[in-house]
Amino acid sequence: MREFSFERAGDAGQAATLAAGDTGAKFIAGGTNLLDLMKLEIETPSRLIDVTGTGLDRIEQTDAGGLRIGAMVRNTDLAADDRIRRDYGVLTRALVAGASGQLRNMATSGGNLLQRTRCPYFYDTNMACNKRSPGAGCAALDSGGFTRPLGVIGISDHCIATHPSDMAVAMRLLDAQVETLDAAGNSRSIPLEEFYLLPGDTPERETVLEPGEIITAVTLPAPIGGHQAYHKVRDRASYAFALVSVALVRQADGSGRVALGGVAPQPWRRAAADAELPNGAGAVMARLLDGARPTAQNAFKITLAERTLAAMLAEAEGN
Amino acid sequence: MTTDMTDQRSAPGADPGDRAAQMRSTVRFTVNGEMREIEIDNRTTLLDALREHLRLTGTKKGCDHGQCGACTVIVNGRRVNSCLTLAVMQDGHEIETIEGIGAPDALDPMQAAFVEHDGYQCGYCTPGQICSARAVLDEIAAGIPSHVTGDLSARIEITEDEIRERMSGNICRCGAYANMMTAILQVSRGAP
Ligand SMILES: Cc1cc2nc3c(=O)[nH]c(=O)nc-3n(C[C@H](O)[C@H](O)[C@H](O)COP(=O)(O)OP(=O)(O)OC[C@H]3O[C@@H](n4cnc5c(N)ncnc54)[C@H](O)[C@@H]3O)c2cc1C
Ligand code: SF4
Ligand code: FES
Ligand code: FES
Numbered sequence: 423m424r425e426f427s428f429e430r431a432g433d434a435g436q437a438a439t440l441a442a443g444d445t446g447a448k449f450i451a452g453g454t455n456l457l458d459l460m461k462l463e464i465e466t467p468s469r470l471i472d473v474t475g476t477g478l479d480r481i482e483q484t485d486a487g488g489l490r491i492g493a494m495v496r497n498t499d500l501a502a503d504d505r506i507r508r509d510y511g512v513l514t515r516a517l518v519a520g521a522s523g524q525l526r527n528m529a530t531s532g533g534n535l536l537q538r539t540r541c542p543y544f545y546d547t548n549m550a551c552n553k554r555s556p557g558a559g560c561a562a563l564d565s566g567g568f569t570r571p572l573g574v575i576g577i578s579d580h581c582i583a584t585h586p587s588d589m590a591v592a593m594r595l596l597d598a599q600v601e602t603l604d605a606a607g608n609s610r611s612i613p614l615e616e617f618y619l620l621p622g623d624t625p626e627r628e629t630v631l632e633p634g635e636i637i638t639a640v641t642l643p644a645p646i647g648g649h650q651a652y653h654k655v656r657d658r659a660s661y662a663f664a665l666v667s668v669a670l671v672r673q674a675d676g677s678g679r680v681a682l683g684g685v686a687p688q689p690w691r692r693a694a695a696d697a698e699l700p701n702g703a704g705a706v707m708a709r710l711l712d713g714a715r716p717t718a719q720n721a722f723k724i725t726l727a728e729r730t731l732a733a734m735l736a737e738a739e740g741n
Numbered sequence: 742m743t744t745d746m747t748d749q750r751s752a753p754g755a756d757p758g759d760r761a762a763q764m765r766s767t768v769r770f771t772v773n774g775e776m777r778e779i780e781i782d783n784r785t786t787l788l789d790a791l792r793e794h795l796r797l798t799g800t801k802k803g804c805d806h807g808q809c810g811a812c813t814v815i816v817n818g819r820r821v822n823s824c825l826t827l828a829v830m831q832d833g834h835e836i837e838t839i840e841g842i843g844a845p846d847a848l849d850p851m852q853a854a855f856v857e858h859d860g861y862q863c864g865y866c867t868p869g870q871i872c873s874a875r876a877v878l879d880e881i882a883a884g885i886p887s888h889v890t891g892d893l894s895a896r897i898e899i900t901e902d903e904i905r906e907r908m909s910g911n912i913c914r915c916g917a918y919a920n921m922m923t924a925i926l927q928v929s930r931g932a933p
Binding site: 423425426427428450452453454457458461470472474498501502507508511514515518519521522523524525527528659660661 | 760763764766782783784786805806807810813819820821822825826827829830873876877880883884885886887888890893894905906907909910911
């Protein structure tokens with residue numbers, strides 16, 4: 423790990439001010455992703471700003487009838503919150519499908535959104551990776567690369583990595599917005615739909631956040647009811663990242679929403695696919711995964727996504 | 742000295758000595774009920790602070806990347822992976838390690854149950870398993886849901902499935918899982 427100086431920010435404004443103009447500065451929250459990557463020298467900040475003392479650890483009602491989740495709310499607390507369990511069950515389900523009890527006790531809502539890909543070559547500093555070293559090439563796309571866990575849609579010729587978060591898939595389904603603050607005191611609210619960038623030819627740029635801009639909260643609109651479920655398919659029953667995950671809200675009239683994890687560089691959802699929900703899983707996936715470019719190793723994800731949704735719809739109808 | 746906002750502004754770090762000083766911090770926290778103060782490189786994880794600075798070697802390092810659970814300790818009442826948190830971030834916190842849970846002549850019920858049922862072979866993962874197992878029972882009692890919890894609005898029952906899922910962050914290379922399950926279930930029933 424490289425050396426770094428360490429400071430504590432007392433509120434979000436101070437954190438943004440401290441980080442302003444310093445490209446070596448990074449915020450640290452739960453630390454569960456950042457420290458992991460610092461040990462491997464994939465992340466090399468010269469300065470860490472601890473944002474856990476910024477007071478952003480509450481879940482409050484919004485005027486619009488939704489919830490405002492502070493960026494420092496720990497994943498365990500978010501999953502266990504009575505209002506989340508009752509009105510946004512898909513979010514609780516997605517959270518508890520991720521990581522382990524110990525990790526969820528540390529991981530925060532802001533840090534979870536910004537966790538980096540689990541592409542094995544991104545983690546292996548001996549291999550070429552455009553996301554880690556722009557222009558270096560992509561070991562996954564080289565012949566013989568191991569692509570089974572990687573993306574099938576939204577990807578580019580420069581990077582086919584997926585975004586690994588479970589929580590973000592449920593938040594995307596629920597039309598969450600990310601609230602931020604910069605050093606000049608400007609705050610903005612970014613729909614999660616616009617928060618993540620597709621890799622294109624700059625896979626190192628992952629979100630629309632500007633340097634030094636801090637996430638203060640994630641807001642959820644008023645509850646939408648319906649049958650809510652999250653189904654994660656992985657290589658072992660617990661404590662593993664998704665091969666494919668499906669988040670679903672289904673209303674009594676058959677309408678609803680679908681979002682996918684494990685297939686794209688961002689939680690994957692399309693309005694045209696949601697509209698097909700009354701017509702079944704095949705119709706939804708035909709729209710949702712239209713334009714997919716799987717490799718021979720990960721083409722199974724297309725079939726798996728459709729079958730997973732079909733099983734979930736059968737269960738929803740049974741209820 | 743831990744650099745806080747005021748220190749940072751009054752000492753912009755122009756001279757290299759200042760810069761070197763900024764790479765280290767003094768941290769005060771409570772470990773097993775005792776106030777401890779250590780002067781450390783900012784890079785020191787809580788795990789390394791416990792093992793290398795405070796010589797509390799009960800807590801183990803398996804992977805150092807959050808993947809095995811051997812380093813599990815309790816911070817402010819919650820289990821965490823001590824390898825993935827910085828010691829400097831624990832200033833003012835209360836830390837409990839396996840050494841604080843019980844001693845050979847005064848075992849905690851979970852420790853006694855692990856011994857009684859052979860909940861280990863080599864023992865390397867055991868301190869983390871015991872810290873986690875006690876926390877799992879607390880988490881179920883507090884109503885924190887897990888991946889296998891059925892109805893999110895009902896009281897959570899202690900079942901083998903619940904325990905297995907909640908213990909999945911603690912890997913045992915020797916595969917002593919079945920005996921650990923017996924031990925944890927015994928403690929959950931309040932049996933001695
Ligand atoms: C073994 C293991 C298994 C895992 N399995 C899963 C899984 O199955 N599913 C899953 O979804 N996740 C999984 N995770 C990932 C875990 O969920 C993330 O590490 C965690 O959510 C990150 O949150 P954090 O608060 O610890 O972030 P940190 O590590 O503190 O930060 C992550 C990034 O976010 C930035 N950041 C943090 N807070 C803010 C803020 N408020 N504003 C701006 N920037 C900020 C940091 O600078 C850093 O770049 C796993 C992790 C491990 C180690
Ligand atoms: S897929 Fe993306 S993250 Fe993986 S090696 Fe290629 S460029 Fe790097
Ligand atoms: S040493 Fe911390 S989880 Fe393995
Ligand atoms: S007893 Fe040997 S690793 Fe668990």
